[in-house]
Amino acid sequence: MKILVYSLVEPKMTQGVGNVILNVSKNLPYKQTYIYPKKRNLLFYSFLSPLWFALQVRKIKPDLVLVHTAEASFDPLIARKLFRCKYKVLSVAHGLNSGMLKAYKFEKAKGNTAQSFMFELNLKISAFRSKFIRFSDCVTAVSSFVKEELAKDYKTKSVVINNGVNEFKKAKVKTKCEKILFGGNLFWLKGLHYLIDANSKLAKSKKIIAVGISKDQEDFLKNKYDCSNVEFKRTLPIKKFEKLFLECDAFAMPSIYESFGIVYLQALANKMPVIASKNTGAEDVIVDKKNGIFVKKANVKELSSALVYVDKNIKKLSANAKLDKKFLWKNIAKQYKEEIELLLKS
Numbered sequence: 001m002k003i004l005v006y007s008l009v010e011p012k013m014t015q016g017v018g019n020v021i022l023n024v025s026k027n028l029p030y031k032q033t034y035i036y037p038k039k040r041n042l043l044f045y046s047f048l049s050p051l052w053f054a055l056q057v058r059k060i061k062p063d064l065v066l067v068h069t070a071e072a073s074f075d076p077l078i079a080r081k082l083f084r085c086k087y088k089v090l091s092v093a094h095g096l097n098s099g100m101l102k103a104y105k106f107e108k109a110k111g112n113t114a115q116s117f118m119f120e121l122n123l124k125i126s127a128f129r130s131k132f133i134r135f136s137d138c139v140t141a142v143s144s145f146v147k148e149e150l151a152k153d154y155k156t157k158s159v160v161i162n163n164g165v166n167e168f169k170k171a172k173v174k175t176k177c178e179k180i181l182f183g184g185n186l187f188w189l190k191g192l193h194y195l196i197d198a199n200s201k202l203a204k205s206k207k208i209i210a211v212g213i214s215k216d217q218e219d220f221l222k223n224k225y226d227c228s229n230v231e232f233k234r235t236l237p238i239k240k241f242e243k244l245f246l247e248c249d250a251f252a253m254p255s256i257y258e259s260f261g262i263v264y265l266q267a268l269a270n271k272m273p274v275i276a277s278k279n280t281g282a283e284d285v286i287v288d289k290k291n292g293i294f295v296k297k298a299n300v301k302e303l304s305s306a307l308v309y310v311d312k313n314i315k316k317l318s319a320n321a322k323l324d325k326k327f328l329w330k331n332i333a334k335q336y337k338e339e340i341e342l343l344l345k346s
Contacts, residue, residue, distance in 0.1 A: 095259025
């Protein structure tokens with residue numbers, strides 16, 4: 001059996017899609033070949049990328065293409081149609097760029113983004129490419145939220161296979177709530193600005209450690225919000241990032257759009273209560289007022305109340321914060337194995 005793993009990002013041990021690719025593939029009992037574009041140049045915005053893909057797979061002749069992200073599914077699906085390739089396509093929807101585009105427009109109208117015109121154009125092209133995922137032989141979604149998105153926006157059926165994490169050392173129950181950890185590389189998408197604003201309104205604000213924020217984004221936030229109690233950090237190696245889960249007391253990422261959020265699993269594994277937004281992929285992981293608390297998106301008042309609630313109930317929430325074994329990568333990979341075998345038998 002020849003399996004080709006295709007994505008638009010390099011598989012590597014960081015946060016995000018690259019991390020998922022490596023961990024899923026590592027736990028699958030098959031030999032796999034990876035391909036991805038070294039650079040996203042004009043080729044990928046001129047819709048000639050299926051030709052590039054066809055040239056790459058000509059010698060490999062895979063039985064199955066396991067493609068990560070809805071956008072990337074465009075290439076193997078169009079190449080198969082145009083060049084009469086015989087492989088089957090299993091597409092993994094890590095979220096939809098149509099949802100991200102809606103979030104971008106929402107935040108742009110509020111003056112909360114400093115992204116360029118090209119960023120928005122890229123999102124629009126990506127959203128168009130993503131529509132072709134409906135022609136896959138099998139589609140998996142990383143959360144129930146994404147499954148609903150696929151059904152509503154693209155009339156596409158899918159099977160939910162959540163993302164996962166590796167096993168963590170046993171953590172201690174938190175007894176105080178002084179430091180809040182945040183992790184995300186686009187502040188306006190992950191709701192960091194609302195968190196900072198909500199925290200600044202408390203009588204006794206918390207220390208926020210914000211990881212993954214570029215210098216430009218940091219400057220933008222400092223010009224608009226009271227960031228006196230915020231420590232900004234750039235993207236960290238995964239081991240250094242995981243160390244912060246032990247040093248902080250709770251985790252908050254009140255996203256405007258969130259397909260799943262591996263960071264929520266990492267937080268729970270380290271006995272950290274989680275503050276997350278309603279109507280996101282976090283609902284597959286968090287139980288409201290048990291191991292975390294949900295807030296309405298972009299709602300500063302609710303976020304302030306959530307910070308107070310976590311502070312008052314930190315011991316109870318932390319005691320209930322634990323990682324369900326079903327979210328370990330070895331168990332997630334078993335679900336992919338089942339879908340792959342069913343697909344190749346059909």
